[in-house]
Amino acid sequence: MASMPIVVDRAEKFEKVVSILDHYSRRPSGLIPILQAIQHEYQYLPEEVLTYVATSLDVPPARVYGVATFYAHFALEPKGKHVIRICDGTACHVKQSLPVLNALREKLGTTEKSATTADMLFTIETVACLGACGLAPVVVIDEQVYGQITPQRAVALVDEIKATEAGLASALETEQPSAEVVNE
Amino acid sequence: MNQVTQPTLTIDGKTVLIEGERNLLELVRKANIDLPTFCYHSELSVYGACRLCLVQIEGRGIQGACSTPAEPGLKVLTTTPEIREIRKIAVELLLANHDQSCPTCSRSANCQLQSLALRLGVKKVRFKSVHTPVPLDESSPSLVRDPNKCVLCGDCVRMCAEIQGIGAIDFAHRGHEVSVQPAFGKLLGDVECVNCGQCASVCPTGALTVKSEVDQVWDLLADPKNTVVVQIAPAVRVGLGECFGLKPGEITTGRIVAALKNLGFDQIYDTSFAADLTVIEEGTEFLERKTNGGTLPMFTSCCPGWVKYAEQYFPELLPNLSTCRSPQAMFGSLVKAMLPDQLKVERKNLKVVAIMPCTAKKFEAQRPEMSVDGDPDVDHVLTTQELAQMIQSAGIIFDSLQPESFDMPFGFYTGAGVIFGNSGGVMEAVLRYAAEKVTGKKLDNVEFDQVRGDSGLREATIEVNGTELKLAVVHGLRNARVVAEQVRAGKSHYDLIEVMACPGGCIGGAGQPVTTSTNARALRTKGLYHADKMLQLHKSQDNVFITECYAKFLGEIGGEKAHHLLHTSYQSRRRIADESLSLTQVQGNEKTKVSVCLGTNCFLEGSQDVLNGVLRHAEQNGLEGRIDVRAGFCFEKCESGPNVMIDGEYVHHCTAAKAIEELNSRIEVDKPA
Structure with missing residues (x-):
């Protein structure tokens, strides 16, 4: 039974969608907070879920799509497990944020158009200003803020996360056979 | 001293009375100054995006006239050097990113961007384009979307949402990436669009246009093997003239017949004949339902936009739709059944072209149920605009044509058939039939003013032989939704x-000439009622050729043959193509596939409980590796919801228990011994 949480993950997420919709009484005026809450569950907004939201709220799907594509906060493509945000506002830009961005992209093999790594571990984004100009240049990885960042330090941070993830994966792998046994 | 002073303001130094105008723009136009706009339509909400209707208001600076209320005492200037410059730059900027293939654009003659550039004296575009060309969307049978010509005025978006209540297209993305598109960047032919084309009729440029079938029709005419028969819808005769400088509403029936003869059509008939036939069939069906306790209220079914809308949004009301085909479809079906014998041609060489005020008729003609062994009853549908283009292309001077008359028998019609083009016309035509049928007495006053008018939702009660008939007439699908x-x-x-x-019925169809005139629709309506008055016969039952048609070919009214040729059936229809959401991990194909419909109808019938039940069952019994659970969005079986599909087989009226039982039986069967 150990593997079940992963297996029923999608069903659970869908039940969450239902409860999110209920929480906002399925009112069209709640569209934006509903999309925010759904993105929190899925890390992005899957098309089929948006269709379901549109049906439930009695809003045309084209309108839901319009809202979802208007706000930079909403993602219609899956994002990586770790989201790296590099500030490229005026202060950070002047303080050499671009070399940091370039170093990270080179390290992870991403581009502006395809910002997520193939293993779905990382997504690199730029933001216009994080409001922390005193710490310029600034990088935010997941919820953690790193000030006065250099290309070298940024790459080192990525290496650290990679190492942690590799440890997690091998731990999972040792667990995996027992899960297989349960399923059989 | 007791005199009540009317509120006034001044426009360019002239005093103008405020008489309830909704905004300054309407007042300025009342003062005979044609302020330019892209995004203002009196029937749609105010958007204020195009910045062309700018005016200078003393003490307030430059404001958009469309979004400023008309207040007494305002001093308004409509043309100042500054405003002229701003307007010019606005148009120049729009042109910079506009695909300027004007000579080959179907809106070349009546493009507002083109005419405004000319009017405002924009001689040169100084800005560089930042637009990356995107492909055309030609997926719809009725419309073509060319995003490269869009000026983002949003008229189409508001028309679709506010008048039609659909919202098939909307703005997506942001900044210079904004574009008007269907949901998820899909194609227009794959979404809930009902092909009414009203978006195209308000589009100021060539971003949304009618899909042309002119070339295909020229090909039909050029092939000597073909006998090409043409039918003209009622509303075409009061619209076509606009393309040749005539006033809206001017009846040009005779000249249209002459033009069609010149173009080489073999037989020229009138859809009004089939409208008369529709009245007889639909009137009979209605009386049958009313007297024998059939499904009421009965909805008319002549409008293909409405029919697709009902199939998508009100599947449970499909039994309320009249089973009668539309006049276009009845005509095609009947003519292709009768004429091969009469004209001694094979069906495959008999081609039917319909001239319609409507873009949705193109979709209707392509419905598989409106064909025999793959041969469509109506081969091609041309809109009024397309016919005008053919006439122009052939160099026919329309105004100089000598009127000619239709061919018989399908060119014979009564006034009841003609008024089908007006909102309220079908109702009135049916009443003219039903009243006489029920009372058995001759109806002298054939005009039912109670069902005429221009409001989008009208009601009337009419007493026939002591029975009250409660009627509703709606135009605009948003109003239809209310009802x-x-x-x-x-x-x-x-x-x-x-x-x-x-809006206004077929006379306001999107296939009619594009017009910016506000009263064109009213004039066309008047034109059709006038055409009815000028005819000698006003009741479909008085059409002798219809009587003959029943006697010699169709048999009984509403009988078996009539049903086969003149009636149809409807099916529920999903709004968006191919959407389903996998809820379990999918690996390999050997799993039992369970699909639960979460489309609107099944959802309302409680399909979500079914889904939850199945998922819980799977979780409790360790079935995750063995079944693939998906949420589907409409299986088009709405009448028997909630629907669940297990390995390709439907379980209708499904409950959680029923689904689990079905699932268990399969999984047990599948179990290796």
């Missing part, structure tokens, strides 16, 4: 409901 929801909730007291998707 249909009442019916669904069991709160409707109507007997008969006429629905036309386009």
